[in-house]
Amino acid sequence: MIHAAKVQAAGGVRTLGFDASSPLQLSSGETLAPLAVAFESYGALNAERTNAVLVCHGLTTDQFVAGPNPVTGRPAWWPRIVGPGRPIDTNRFYVVCANVLGGAMGTTGPSSSAPDGQPYGLRFPAITLADTVRVQSMLMEALGVESLFLVVGPGFGGMQALQWSSAYPKRVFASIAIAASARQSTQNLALNELGRQAIMADPDWRNGAYLAIGARPTRGLAVARTAAHILGAPASELREKFEAARSSERFAMSAAAEVRASGASFVDRFDANSFLYLTRAMDGFDLAGDFGGALANAFTGGQTRHCVISFNNDQRHPPEESRAIARALLAAGAETASIEIDSPHGHDAHLMEEPAFEAALTGFIDSAASARGLSL
Template identity: 70%
Template sequence: MRGEAKAIRLAHMIHAAAKIQAAGGVRTLSFDATAPLQLSNGENLAPLTIAFETYGALNLDRSNTVLVCHGLLHDQFVASPNPVTGRPAWWPRIVGPGRPIDTNRFFVVCANVLGGSMGTTGPASLASDHQPYGLRFPSITVADMVRAQAMLIEALGVETLFLVIGAGLGGMQALNWASAYPRRVFACATIASAARQPAQSIALSELGRQAIMADPDWRSGGYAAHGVRPSKGLAVARMAAQVASLSEAGVRTRVEAAARRERFRFDTDISGAGVGFVERFDANSYLYISRAADSFDLAADFGGRLANAFQGGATRHAVFAFSSDWRYPPEESRTLAHALIASGSDAAYVEIDSPEGHDAHLGEQPEFEAALTGFIDSAAAARQLSLLGGAS
């Protein structure tokens, strides 16, 4: 009871310290110095701003909230166009009216991660001296991202989450939510992710970071003061991330196409928005967020045994993997599923046969969509949420 009372007092403090604003189509919630974010390295970060987007409506008993956690290259605009860049929603097949995460049924929240560059406090934000943090921004972890999201959720008046879902880095956040807040998360869907960053993903992330830092315009992280951007280095970092998101067959196809054109590079710009990415994404944010993903190892905090991270929790889990994903291979997801079962959790593992690599979760995958819908509907029935549209 004493712990619950402390949590309630903290939630009231966070709510009182928060202020919602909107500018340029980006909604933010700011916390003043009375509600600092406690970081894993022992530092406090204040003031703190979290940019977020919501879809659908909160039901009467506030039990239908879904938190979508985004990956390395995405932002909070999961189901609507980005008003800053004009880019379309990045997960419209999954989030929206009539979709697996039906915004007629659920109140959906998606926040730009801590350290991000779409409105949330990060390296490009102004420090107390009114200059960008740059490399003075404190080191961050996935757990710090989740604690910032928890502050947002509490300030929005939501005590429990029906579902936390994410892919890649977003899946890491979802797992951390289920481990750190087991009584606040009813269901968790982890997609094409892992409980520890795979070595090949670390290697490609390091390649991207080195490319950024080797760009003369990086200026030791102080490029903003010089009015320049390390665009070439950031473009290479994006390319490395995109290559990792292809399947082996996809990589070979592009190499062969480049050879036929007698080119020394192949086209990785799947979305056709390469220039837009370099313009909208802060290079230092890439350094901080990718390093946070690379340092994620959920078992390390639990004696090296992953099952211990979920021991005693009541969260329902679904783990999804794609057969051709070599950024987060299916064996990583199977390891996670085994640990969840060993912990006594209610867990299911679904492997989708797809040639689309890691990015399969973003495209048309009927088998994945059907399995995800089944998991969500089953969890909704268990929580006695309406299977029909409209708040209940």
Template identity: 50%
Template sequence: MGEADPAVRDQRLTLPAPLPLDSGQSLAPVEIAYQIYGTLNDARSNAILVCHALTGDQHLASPHPITGKPGWWARMVGPGKPIDTNRFHVICANVIGSCMGSSGPASIAADGKPWAMRFPVITIRDMVRAQVALLDALGIARLHAVVGGSMGGMQALSLAANFPERSAAVLVIASAPRHSAQNIAFHEVGRQAIMADPKWLGGDYYAAGKGPEAGLAVARMAAHITYLSEQGLTEKFGRRLQDRATKTFGFDADFQVESYLRHQGLSFTDRFDANSYLYITRAMDYFDLAEEHGGRLADAFAASTARFCLVSFDTDWLYPTAESRSVVHALNASGAAVSFVELSAPFGHDSFLLDVPALDRVVAGFLGIGT
């Protein structure tokens, strides 16, 4: 397939061996759902692994099967686009713990029932172990690059640190080397909203047909605020009222921004599993690359020979530029080849998903080196 074909279908792979986890447990069987765009060359040297963010999935550049919306990075991946599928073999896999085909709490366990909260707690490094096992099964020993934004950037950093021989280049966008106390706090609000919903049922809601949709919607609303910027919210909504001329003096969605957040929350429940939200946010909260490598971030990259590019956005207060700079300083200390750019965009953290032409140029330029 030489281009990002809208008709591309999920592929599934069951890993041949149990997956060891940071918790000390192992997971088996492990199924990985993934999509591929572009053709692998004879040298098997043009593969790019794109890692998705918290609520993303493998539908990178093809329509989502539930929402029908374009792939989450369709503007970036495709023929002639910055991640050019005429040149590169692009792989995107649903992370373990998620709910779009890879093994997660909604998957069926050996007893024929959903794992639910019996699913083992996972980490970012566990997600990466599963992706490396997928690459092994696909016969790809070394990637041209690993690319990710937000949680995807954490995976890219983890792969570079823990499997340094597996990628020649690492592109990390709007991410961080660990979750801050503020990040953990926002995630905990979301988890508590889910678990406080009477329909959560301790995680065993699958047979009921309806899960904790109200709690999950509130979790999504709270998180979505962190993905935006004050500037962007003001420009898009301000204090404008929603479909009315005056305030109702009640608790309906008087303001446009309220209506927007409610829509974001409710639509999210159609495509995402509440338990997966618990597991993936916990994995992000546990992420601390320096802690994994003796407490010094530079030591995480001591064995890496890859070249790196870090990108941040000036309005991203979830993973601010200082977080990317800390990675850059660590890479410099370890002797790695690294470039860094802070881009200006009004969209906040979500800038990496939106129309920022400067990002397109950075991605295309960095990935084009050595091809």
């Protein structure tokens, strides 16, 4: 079933290795080999191999979608959605989640060892979101899955879901893009740029070679995390935090205690160079741009059933961006469900208890499953 690839498990992280005989062809024209892809899987592939679900994780999460991360000790990041009896039911589906290319949780990235034994650092090649999806495609093929029943993800993961159905329309039966966009917004570009500059301005960054000398640009990374956090929470909640910080601190309003706390755990587990590479990949995503400026062309002729979900207080990927996706899908003649969920939680609503969100997911998935001939 698995060809040109070998599964290994070390420290609770399961990886699939591709050697130099099957190098990764990058969008830049370069190749990357060897390549390790860290992934988790839940449930079992059925005999017809028609029940595979690929979950694409967000910028700062990892492959541990439904179980605890043994490296960081953090709980599963999407337990409300993926698990037995959940909307993505692991009793019915074979669910795979892979650490993204350039990520720091087992998949080859800037913190991995280059062929010379030293960490790649900035020698790691530039990657795009299309490369990320290409790696996932190699993984699924190696796992014996020719065609996915469903590809789904929030935010950065939703962008990957869109890229999947555009690049491999025959291999994706259904797709759900949650709180995503087909093109990184200027606002997100700006905040990511701030985060990158903060990392690079940290003296411990050492031109990206910090790992070789045992340093970590944690202060820069904490600022990058704060910048990312600003749009993750709804405006009202953010304001409360700023107000609270102003009464207790002289200047560090943006470093309100709660943000700082989440930033602190983040800097311990996340690799700074990974942040640089992943945000660059995300910032470069422009699906319409790849198709002559017309987003509909990205989906024309595809048979994938689409679901687009957004949250009305999402500052990071506001509903207008999802509406643009839905309009493009309709223009392409794709079967489309799209819905805006009312939630006070902003972008992070996809992680929270949101009955309407879960009902929409369940309805779409169940209907697609019956169209695919998968029994309940």
